[in-house]
Amino acid sequence: MAPLKHLEKENPIIDACFQDFCASHGILTSCVLHLLFLYLSNYFEDFLLHDLYELTAFSQRQTNADRLKEGITLILSLIERQCRPLVNGLKLLEDLHRNKHTLSTGDKETDSLLQGGFREGQLTELVGPSSSGKTQFCMQAAASVAENHLGRVLYLDTGNSFSARRIAQFICSSSDATLGQKVMSRILCHTVYDIYTLFDTLQDLEITLRLQMNVNESRLRLLVVDSISSLITPILGGSGSQGRALMVAIGYLLKKLAHEHSIAILVTNHTVGAGGEGGKTKPALGETWKSIPHVRLSLSRDHKNSNCTISILKHTSLPSGQAAKTLTRKENQQCP
Amino acid sequence: MGDDEARSWIRGDETAKQMLSRVLKDRAFLLIPPLHRVPLRAGNVVEITGASTSAKTQILIQAAISCILPKTWNGIHYGGLGKLVLFLDLDCRFDVLRLSQMLKHRLLQANWLGNGAWWQLEESNVKSCKSAEEKTKTVFDEELYASCMKRFLYVRCYDSLELLSSLKTLHYRIQQQEACGSQVGVLMIDSIGAFHWTDRLSSSLALETHNRKSLSLTNVVETIVQELKKLLLVHSLVVLATKGTIYKEKYPANENNRKVSSNDHFSGNVASKAQQPPFREFMPSSWQAFVTHKIIIRKSADYQSLQTGQQNLLAYSLEWLQPQLSRIDRFIVDDVRKFTTIKPFYSKLLLIYIVIPASSSHAVWYCHCLVT
Numbered sequence: 001m002a003p004l005k006h007l008e009k010e011n012p013i014i015d016a017c018f019q020d021f022c023a024s025h026g027i028l029t030s031c032v033l034h035l036l037f038l039y040l041s042n043y044f045e046d047f048l049l050h051d052l053y054e055l056t057a058f059s060q061r062q063t064n065a066d067r068l069k070e071g072i073t074l075i076l077s078l079i080e081r082q083c084r085p086l087v088n089g090l091k092l093l094e095d096l097h098r099n100k101h102t103l104s105t106g107d108k109e110t111d112s113l114l115q116g117g118f119r120e121g122q123l124t125e126l127v128g129p130s131s132s133g134k135t136q137f138c139m140q141a142a143a144s145v146a147e148n149h150l151g152r153v154l155y156l157d158t159g160n161s162f163s164a165r166r167i168a169q170f171i172c173s174s175s176d177a178t179l180g181q182k183v184m185s186r187i188l189c190h191t192v193y194d195i196y197t198l199f200d201t202l203q204d205l206e207i208t209l210r211l212q213m214n215v216n217e218s219r220l221r222l223l224v225v226d227s228i229s230s231l232i233t234p235i236l237g238g239s240g241s242q243g244r245a246l247m248v249a250i251g252y253l254l255k256k257l258a259h260e261h262s263i264a265i266l267v268t269n270h271t272v273g274a275g276g277e278g279g280k281t282k283p284a285l286g287e288t289w290k291s292i293p294h295v296r297l298s299l300s301r302d303h304k305n306s307n308c309t310i311s312i313l314k315h316t317s318l319p320s321g322q323a324a325k326t327l328t329r330k331e332n333q334q335c336p
Numbered sequence: 337m338g339d340d341e342a343r344s345w346i347r348g349d350e351t352a353k354q355m356l357s358r359v360l361k362d363r364a365f366l367l368i369p370p371l372h373r374v375p376l377r378a379g380n381v382v383e384i385t386g387a388s389t390s391a392k393t394q395i396l397i398q399a400a401i402s403c404i405l406p407k408t409w410n411g412i413h414y415g416g417l418g419k420l421v422l423f424l425d426l427d428c429r430f431d432v433l434r435l436s437q438m439l440k441h442r443l444l445q446a447n448w449l450g451n452g453a454w455w456q457l458e459e460s461n462v463k464s465c466k467s468a469e470e471k472t473k474t475v476f477d478e479e480l481y482a483s484c485m486k487r488f489l490y491v492r493c494y495d496s497l498e499l500l501s502s503l504k505t506l507h508y509r510i511q512q513q514e515a516c517g518s519q520v521g522v523l524m525i526d527s528i529g530a531f532h533w534t535d536r537l538s539s540s541l542a543l544e545t546h547n548r549k550s551l552s553l554t555n556v557v558e559t560i561v562q563e564l565k566k567l568l569l570v571h572s573l574v575v576l577a578t579k580g581t582i583y584k585e586k587y588p589a590n591e592n593n594r595k596v597s598s599n600d601h602f603s604g605n606v607a608s609k610a611q612q613p614p615f616r617e618f619m620p621s622s623w624q625a626f627v628t629h630k631i632i633i634r635k636s637a638d639y640q641s642l643q644t645g646q647q648n649l650l651a652y653s654l655e656w657l658q659p660q661l662s663r664i665d666r667f668i669v670d671d672v673r674k675f676t677t678i679k680p681f682y683s684k685l686l687l688i689y690i691v692i693p694a695s696s697s698h699a700v701w702y703c704h705c706l707v708t
Contacts, residue, residue: 051562083502086513087489089486096432252495
């Protein structure tokens with residue numbers, strides 16, 4: 001069995017570590033653990049796929065059974081340290097109330113529809129045909145979070161549709177120049193043109209957030225990816241698994257960022273023809289994507305009177321099908 | 337000596353009554369609406385399949401609440417099992433707020449009924465502002481709420497490696513939790529097919545080297561099944577797993593068609609009816625062999641609520657594929673705010689179960705959560 005052979009060869013190292021282990025009164029110090037983990041991570045997958053009890057039984061029959069057994073116990077403890085803890089419902093609820101607040105979307109009707117707005121820790125998707133006001137909605141949300149919740153916003157723009165001037169119009173305190181400047185400085189915009197750049201940006205973001213512990217006042221609260229579908233659609237296609245696997249991987253990376261660092265994430269999606277299934281259009285990105293976002297909202301615009309309607313397609317704690325009418329704020333409208 | 341031995345041998349170890357009470361306690365039947373058609377026992381693995389928005393997680397939450405509530409507490413009958421629930425969230429979309437709201441509602445309801453206040457509940461269907469104040473005084477038991485929430489154990493996994501690590505250490509961690517008193521009753525897995533695409537990608541990319549097992553889809557699922565089997569050996573629990581559909585439904589079964597066809601072919605060959613699964617199966621055969629019960633949930637036509645006349649309620653149809661039952665149950669998920677007057681305080685989604693027998697065309701009765 002391949003893993004055990006590797007373990008046997010490398011026994012001297014484990015011995016040294018075990019001596020350290022004994023020397024420090026039976027407490028595994030973290031650096032020893034890291035070394036071991038780095039070392040064993042090559043074979044980690046193998047251990048996960050094999051039956052550890054069988055391995056133990058096999059090791060009993062070897063000559064250096066004790067050392068092997070110790071090694072296997074070590075692996076088990078490493079696995080246990082690495083996997084996530086079991087939390088009970090009460091702790092989950094506490095974490096929700098303490099860390100994951102509701103962010104206003106900038107529009108009163110949408111806020112009342114969503115019972116508060118976006119929730120930190122959730123991935124919200126906005127689906128709509130072209131020119132239905134998705135980018136306007138995103139910019140309005142960014143302005144609202146930067147102004148009302150004093151949080152930083154990271155806006156990932158894929159189609160060159162971000163406009164600082166428009167954001168300034170959404171900010172109510174633009175009369176006061178310094179305050180307006182401060183609010184605008186909280187919004188950071190990156191252009192992303194393909195999915196690999198998105199991966200890199202998100203992974204850098206994750207490292208930065210982990211280092212600085214995202215807990216102080218002006219922490220990152222909202223991440224907007226305007227038109228994630230324009231990044232994913234080029235790689236989806238045919239029956240191969242690569243495109244969909246990348247899509248699922250991006251989805252999970254976003255959800256992980258949202259949950260661990262208490263960020264609300266807003267992504268937009270376009271619509272495609274439904275092909276005779278009922279209704280004229282359906283959201284793009286297919287069946288697999290449907291189970292990735294927490295909340296799915298559908299936006300449609302009535303071009304005759306430029307009224308937008310937002311309805312809930314799916315929500316974790318609200319019934320779907322509810323709708324609200326909103327009006328896009330024009331240049332000189334009063335702020336609520 | 338010989339006499340005594342012979343006598344003790346004849347006398348037996350326990351009476352039938354003692355044995356029955358022991359077995360019923362250890363291996364209780366789980367009858368959770370709307371899954372109550374088939375009694376579920378420890379060791380059963382139920383797979384619930386449905387398209388994206390088909391109330392699967394709602395069913396899991398409802399089942400979890402039935403499991404974590406105790407049978408009786410302070411003289412009030414709740415009708416639960418009082419066991420731990422392990423929730424493995426692979427979709428990472430679980431909302432604890434919903435669980436807490438539904439639990440609070442159940443506790444309140446049981447409180448009203450327990451205090452003989454059924455007539456008050458009927459009255460509350462007629463809206464009146466004054467009774468709202470009276471209702472707020474019947475506060476549910478905070479201590480009971482806290483102890484129930486503590487029985488709900490949750491773990492999230494973001495990829496297959498994390499899932500495998502969690503499964504390998506689950507037995508030990510369950511033992512730690514069980515030391516506090518209750519046993520585990522149900523293990524829930526939300527979306528067993530969540531890592532399907534990423535595992536398929538790694539199986540196509542992995543090099544199958546000599547003697548080394550690669551992290552491919554079949555290997556991962558086999559290991560998952562192995563670990564679950566080992567867990568089922570040592571703990572008496574039911575596994576409830578939801579599964580989303582990855583491919584678009586090829587045979588979108590129209591309910592009316594099915595009813596007509598079932599009446600026609602009833603005397604004919606049953607085999608042809610059971611031939612095609614209504615969705616494309618993507619889980620490997622090791623998982624399919626492990627599953628003992630299968631359910632499929634589909635969206636049904638919108639239903640008009642009899643009580644409130646509210647239109648456009650979401651209705652779903654539930655069909656048992658394994659064991660194959662001929663009746664299709666329908667249920668709706670409705671916002672219970674409309675039935676009670678405690679609107680400003682709680683808002684929750686409650687599963688209301690309506691049984692529509694295949695033969696008649698009108699709904700017969702509400703099998704509501706009130707019947708505990």
